Amino acid sequence: MPRALRGATVALGNFDGVHVGHRAVLRAAHAARPDLPLAALTFEPHPREHFRPEDPPFRLTLLPAKAEALAGAGAGIVYALPFDDDLAALSAETFVEEVLHRGLGVRHLACGADFAFGHRRGGDADFLAAAAEARGIGLTVVPPVVDAAGPISSTRIRRLLQDGYPERAAAELGRPWEVRGHVAHGDKRGRLLGFPTANLPLGRHLEPARGVYAVSAVLPGGGMALGVANIGRRPTVDGTESRVEAHLFDFAGDLYGREIAVRLHRFLRPERKFPGLEALRAQIALDAAAARAALA
Template sequence: MPAPTILTDWHDLPEALRGATVALGNMDGVHLGHVAVLRAAHAARPAAPLAALTFEPHPREHFRPEDPPFRLTLLPAKAQALGAAGASIVYALPFDAALAAMPAETFFETVLAQGLGALHLACGQDFAFGHRRGGDAASLARMAEAGGIGLTVVPPVMDRQGPISSTRIRRALQDGYPERATAMLGRPWEVRGVVVHGDKLGRVLGWPTANLWLGRHLEPARGVYAAVVALADGREVKGVANIGRRPTLGGDPETRLEVHLFDFQGDLYGQEIGVRLLHFLRPDAKFAGLEELKSAIAGDAEAARAALG
């Protein structure tokens, strides 16, 4: 599936990038519910290009910048997931003070109707938009009908616990249940980032690791995971990952993700990798010294290999 075209403005779009059928929402994580909205948009006008409209930063990041990071997907990963679900265009509109202050009617008229020339819209039942979330699915339906644009309002995708949502996926990850997140996303949750230099201690201990900062990603339960690492060249390598602040080594001010790749030789510094968390093995722990830490890592690696089959 070719990568979608990412646009960060709705003004003066070339004709080829207008006239799409547009799925609306923040779509953090691009879970099964979001995919259902995309599919409904496509089904309504299959001959039209399929687009997703989302906001960057996430509105919550704009309104509450002091909140801890909570994102499941940052824009490049989100666009890739939207592309895998069929979108050829991603409108990632900058969410700033001007957009936050725009009334729902103005947003519909200037952005959706005039700017994007949308042929058809699709959204979830809980979609809200415009200044102080003044527009909802019902008011969008009235505006769309008046403007001659189709609208599909998509019911939530359910599992045994209820409607699938980004909030539930975040909670599953924070509680140490990545398998539940995988089921709701339709794929394992992945932290994507550039490999940075650590203090090379893993190498000294005999377990070299690739290090990433979590940055704006949600911090899942701290501890050890069985993981699969997606490399920049397309290869996938099994491994064992640790998310935490390294209490045995005096503690880090910022949470890091360290992953040891099984049976792997190569230099990953400066490369972007994706670490997919599949199984939670144990919580973060403080060990008496390096020898105890070393034997714990050996046990973790064995447990991860077994969990990954």
């Protein structure tokens, strides 16, 4: 590693979503050694994607969005370790020695109380404390951030999104949840209906509750637009692939092939099939009005 990227105080974790609990780990790492650069160490792909590739997509944040959120939370350095068979086979002791101590030269570590690492998750916070102390590395173990419903976790946030509560997920993330991707060509039905849409494949993102949402979008160059979006398979037109179809209010630019982020604010109604395109057109107009009211 370049010298400038060594010797940091490092927060450890998968950091999917970079929620308020993850930010507490970053704050603890910085508070323990404010004289050192603050770094976050994460894994890509998520270990669950490596070990269970047949699982449905579940990610809250893909690597570019995760790195941006970590930087926004104060991390000046993000280490994204490629999680492959070789890394998965490292013992906890070897991971501490070869990656943290020799590879990165860490000076202080912070992790959640449930952090586990190494082959077959053979290392936990207690193991890390002993291994770090033996090498002159400090460690801060951060208790879970809790609210009235219990500990905040990526798993809990996924469940809130799948149940149709994006505003509650946003409270635990510290920001609205978003799907980020490049706008793809669709079947142009939205344009024919009078409601042109920007279409994003969900890809490796979690699929939230299927239905219609009040949304905002971050446009190329950083501009913002409000809108209404359907997430699902479009049963009225026999769609088969889940995707985001966002109609942006008062926007007429060309977004094809460009990256945008669609942020979910309010779930308006479940996805359903309509008897024809005219009925669908009428419902979209109602949905747009409901979204404008929700976002006002």
